[in-house]
Every structure is written in structure tokens, then in C-alpha cells.
Amino acid sequence: MSEAKSVESRPYHHGDLRRALVDAARRLLESEGPSALSLRAVAREAGVSPAAPYHHFKDKAELLDAVAHEGWEMLHQAMDTAKSAAEGAHKLSALGIAYVCFARENPALYRVMYDAARDKEALPIEMHDGKDDSAYCMVRDTMVELGSDPAQAVDLELATIAAWCAGHGLAEMAGFKQFDQLKAELGGEKPFLEAVFNHLGLFPSLNRD
Amino acid sequence: MSEAKSVESRPYHHGDLRRALVDAARRLLESEGPSALSLRAVAREAGVSPAAPYHHFKDKAELLDAVAHEGWEMLHQAMDTAKSAAEGAHKLSALGIAYVCFARENPALYRVMYDAARDKEALPIEMHDGKDDSAYCMVRDTMVELGSDPAQAVDLELATIAAWCAGHGLAEMAGFKQFDQLKAELGGEKPFLEAVFNHLGLFPSLNRD
DNA sequence: CAAGACATCTGTACGGCGCTTAGATATGAA
DNA sequence: TTCATATCTAAGCGCCGTACAGATGTCTTG
Numbered sequence A, B: 001m002s003e004a005k006s007v008e009s010r011p012y013h014h015g016d017l018r019r020a021l022v023d024a025a026r027r028l029l030e031s032e033g034p035s036a037l038s039l040r041a042v043a044r045e046a047g048v049s050p051a052a053p054y055h056h057f058k059d060k061a062e063l064l065d066a067v068a069h070e071g072w073e074m075l076h077q078a079m080d081t082a083k084s085a086a087e088g089a090h091k092l093s094a095l096g097i098a099y100v101c102f103a104r105e106n107p108a109l110y111r112v113m114y115d116a117a118r119d120k121e122a123l124p125i126e127m128h129d130g131k132d133d134s135a136y137c138m139v140r141d142t143m144v145e146l147g148s149d150p151a152q153a154v155d156l157e158l159a160t161i162a163a164w165c166a167g168h169g170l171a172e173m174a175g176f177k178q179f180d181q182l183k184a185e186l187g188g189e190k191p192f193l194e195a196v197f198n199h200l201g202l203f204p205s206l207n208r209d
Numbered sequence C: 001c002a003a004g005a006c007a008t009c010t011g012t013a014c015g016g017c018g019c020t021t022a023g024a025t026a027t028g029a030a
Numbered sequence D: 001t002t003c004a005t006a007t008c009t010a011a012g013c014g015c016c017g018t019a020c021a022g023a024t025g026t027c028t029t030g
Helices: A017-032 A039-046 A060-085 A090-105 A108-118 A135-145 A155-171 A175-186 A189-198 A204-208 B018-032 B039-046 B062-083 B089-103 B107-120 B136-145 B153-171 B175-185 B189-198 B202-207
Strands: none
Touching: A017 A039, A017 A060, A017 A108, A017 B039, A039 A060, A039 A189, A039 B153, A060 A090, A060 A108, A060 A135, A060 B018, A060 B062, A090 A108, A090 A135, A090 A155, A108 A155, A108 B018, A135 A155, A135 B136, A155 A175, A155 B153, A155 B175, A175 B153, A189 B153, B018 B062, B018 B107, B062 B089, B062 B107, B062 B136, B089 B107, B089 B136, B089 B189, B107 B153, B153 B189, B175 B189
């Protein structure tokens, strides 16, 4: 009874269904794509009845929110890693590249993430220790580290917005067939992405060196 | 029999149902939003049975394609008008503003347009007289008019892509709540959009004056 | 003008969907 | 042990996209 079956907190009589449902959703998302992600299919994949998820999520959107949330965490981590690996003025473009690469490597997940954002009309803001720890905030912080004046709050915010919008746009369109030839000429997708970012003049420090 | 009932080409016995369906879809899109746009609802709005649309469209996606197509035409026209109204170096940012404003004023339509593009993994290319007459092409042409070297084909294309991606990203995110305060500080949405575009350094001619 | 070919539309049906409700079952606290 | 409560199942509602058979109107051809 009191013995822990697997890791921690197995609150009730079926295991941790909430966790299992999110995992099942991510599995389906990868294997079948976003259009196959029905609540019933997720329940099926998790081996429970179609009504079971409603004890853990108010509705389908709330389940997708949970999936999206994990996506944002993954994106944040990917950007964090890329920033650490880059040097000085390259940190900012490294963030952009990491952002777009994440979206391109996880297209279905990225779509769920932004569908949720569009519905809520807001990017997710993740607070840790009372501080905004979102990926968006990370871009702004990096701009300051690279020389943007934090006292010029409006300019700083506008530059961050411009950068984020460009990243999102590129993330959604990098796979479009129109660009196939250009990608081939430039030697693949990653060089293509870097080249596009180099044509964005929003990073003064980028243009300088 | 040979008398024209309304304008031209009334091919058959119910009128021009294809036209009526697209109109009904656009009406529903405006009044109820994209989530209410079911094939059955469109048929209902047009006053026909749920199966009738299948004689004019292969499936729901094809109907939405037709709606999206009209959206792209409207966007193209809005951009064309804006370009004509602007002077010299301002033509490019005028295009960007017009693009984002169109998306913001027709959010549901814009969503249908890009959902279709994402599914096809391609922007629509509209040919007239054998020439690419798409809105995307219009941006590239404008860059050339403003001094970009058409011989540097790769650079020109990259700059166009960067500009388009930034426009799309901003179009999707301009309504996010995170930006409400900033928009208020800047005196509304349009000044906000202009400010973001000014922070995109992709337009050398923009930065110059 | 008659007759058949054809395009167009309706009626009906199928399976899947999101979600609700009622009832079964297991868990944890008194 | 009892009982409230959390969790899950079974069944069902109305909606969806789509298919198909048949009715109805239009056009062509003789």
C-alpha cells in the first residue's frame, strides 16, 4: 500500500493518468501529426475510456495546453544551451537559429504551441522565483548583455519583438517549397537559416563584427 | 434561356453555388470565427444540403483553399494600394504595414490563408500573363526599385524572405496581450507596428533617411 | 420537339469527434 | 469498518466530414 510503485507521487488507482495522457498525446503528435490528435485517440493510446481525461483536464484545449507547456520548456532549454555554446556577439543569432531549428525538428509540437498561443492571444510567461523566465525574456536579456541600453525600455522591447516575430515567421515558413532551391544553393537548411538571420539588421552587435 | 439572369455565366440550375458557398464561408468566418467554419455550416448558410458542396469542391480543404485564395487577392490589392500611396524609400515599410494591418483587420481570414499555406507547405504563387504576380514577389520587386542589386539574386531573395517572415510573425503576434502596454505607450496599434518595422534593419533604404 | 446524357442537388447513412451524465470501483480518512 | 471522495467506465447527445443512391433540373443531339 505505502510502497512506491515507480518514481514518486502515484496519487491514485490507475497511476498518474495525467502524466500518461500528456505522454500519449506527444507520442501521437510525433507519429501521426497534429490532425490526428483527438481526445479520444489520446485516451485510446493511454488505454483508458474516452471520458477518463475529463477528470484531469477541463477540456481538450487544456490537455493541449499541457502539451504546449512542455514544448515551451523544451524550447527554452534548447535556446539556453545554444546561448551558452555561443560566444559574445554570436549569442543572439545563436538564439534565433536554435529557435527555428527547434520548430523545424518538432513541427507538430511547435504548431500545438502556437495554436494555443493564438487562442489565448498571448505567449506563455513562465515565472520562476518571481522572475520572468520565458524564452522571450531570454532574448531581451541577451540584447542587454550585448550592449542594448536597458534604460531605453521601449527601444529594447521593440527590438525584442522584432527579433521574436522574425524568428517565428521563419520557423513557420522555413519549410516552404519556395525556398528549396535557395536552400540547396546555400548548402542546406542550417546555412539558409543563418543567411536569413544575417539579413535581419536587428542585431547591431551582429552587424558590427 | 439565353438571357443572362444576373451578371454572367450562371451555369446551372441553382445559380452559382460555388460562388455562393465561398461567400457563405466568408460570411461565417467573419461572424463566427474560424472554429465555426464547418462544411455543414457553410452549406446551411448557403441554404443547400450538406452533400451539395461536394459537387464543387473535392473536400473541405478545397473549399477553404478557395476562401484563402480570395484572401490572398485582397491582401495583394491592399499592399498594392499602400505601395502606390507611399513615396520612395517609404514604399517598403508601407508594404509591411499594409500586410500586418490586413492580417489584423481580417484575423479569421488570415488564419485560413496561412493554415492552407502550412498544409501545402508553400505560399500561393499567382501567375498573371506568365509572370509571378504574388504579394511576395511584390516585396522583392520593391526592394529592387529601392536600390537592391537584382544581380545579387541570393542576397535579394534572402532579404525578401527575412522581410516576409518578420511581417508574418508580427501579423500573428501583434494582438498578443504582452504588447498591450507598449501599444498604449506608443499611441495605438499602428504606431506600434511602425515602430517594430523601424527596428527591423532589413531595409537599408529605410535606415538611411 | 423528343429523348437521352449529364450536371446538380437531396436524403440517408456511417464512423469519429468533444463532451455530459449516471453509475461502478478503488482509495484514503474518520 | 465505514464512508466520503477521487477515479474510471458505459452509454448517449449532437455535431462533424464524407459517401452513395436516387431525384430533379439542364443541355445536347437527333
